[in-house]
Amino acid sequence: MGQALNPDHTPYHPKWYRRRIPIFWWLSKRGYVKFITRELTSPFVVYAVLLLLVQVGALARGQPAYQRVEDWLGRGPVVAWHAFVLAALVFHSVTWLNLAPSALVLRLRGARVPDGVIRAAHFGAWAACSAMLGWLLLGRV
């Protein structure tokens, strides 16, 4: 028998070890980094909606007000920032639509519709919505 080297140890009173979870646990694994990035797209969603509302409000106040917003939107650092926002929004879309097959289980004549088909349908809907918005905004090309 090995002798007790740990002074806190008393026989027949098990002491279980529980680790402390690091504050930055979400950096410890690639899957967790992807998870936290996905979760942090939500503030960008709010930002995009607020900016959209600001733009609509400016449209209602007439040409000069709208022009001021347009001028701000055209400044270099603002465009760079919005490219970053766009990347976050695209990341949200891709991760969101990729999870659709987990939530949606369809059966067609007894057989389960393959995940790939459900995923493709969702990405197709994304493409269709984007095309529709492009058509509405860019003079019905």
Next chain:
Amino acid sequence: MKRSREPALWALFSGGGMMAALFLPALAFVLWVAGPLGWVTAPSFETLAALALHPLTRFFLFGLAGLCFFHWAHRFRYTLYDGLQLYHLDRLIAVLTYGVATLLTLAAGVLLTIGL
């Protein structure tokens, strides 16, 4: 046993996530990146104003805004819980996130009806 109220919040979260996924990237690309950079001919003020102030557009924008705000509230609430391990501030965080989403939704409603 009492069931949680979470389903309603999750439905709003999902609705907002779907709206954001389908519509926001295209809007952001055209209005804030491609337009300012001149990759596309930016729509004229008159076209945009007619489009944006149409009642159907206002209705759509209100739905998009409200759902997206609650999408953020729900997701951000859990980001704070899990990411920063703030489980003990459970109630405070919920009040703040859903409270902000409710206020923003009301503000959007006011803007899109009497504000325009």
Next chain:
Amino acid sequence: MSDSVTIEVRRYRPEQESEPCWESFEVPFRREWMVLDALNYIKDHLDGTLSYRWSCRMGVCGSCGMLVNGEPLLTCATYLEGLMPGPIRVEPLNGFPVVRDLIGDLGDFLEKLERVKPWIVREEERDVSEGEYLQTPEQLAAYKSYAMCINCMLCYSACPIYELEPHFIGPAVIALAQRYNFDSRDEGVEERMDVISQQDGIWSCTFVGECSTVCPKNVDPAGAIQRYKVRATADFMKSMVMPWAKR
């Protein structure tokens, strides 16, 4: 390739140390050896006090799950060859209090598993003389993937939420609840929903998705949870629209 490999094992002997520490062992390298074979070599030839669980050696019993180089894996199904040249780090699974060396306490899981009634619930049991409950291949396919779970706990170890929020009922328990919900012979969906549709049930999950990534049996607990959320939300909507209808 070299003929030996270093195995670094996380040791915790409560009578000796109050915090776990690393211990290195030099083990012969054999192409056909799994990580579990290396541990058995240590126990048989180098240090008989090393403690760990194992049984079937063929990926069925679910007892030899450990962290190998930080990844939750079945040590009986992980070749040394794929981890060469080493050193190979072996630790107990995350999320469970460590009793000794590589052994975690699974009591919490077992208590939670029982809560969801992982058996076929019948309102009225049919008499044996009436024969067996028949099931078509389609009905079997509806739940079979969830029935593959071997309770190996790798999904619990991969789930950060379970470790952060120990009240969370966890991935495998929810997948096993679905295994019975989707069984055509079962009538326990409502009873399980009362347990599952709580904050500690499906709503703690934020779909990190690692549970499904690490599952050695492709059970997809993350998908099971997602389907449960959809179901619970549909139930909720129905009760709002038609409060008089029986759930």
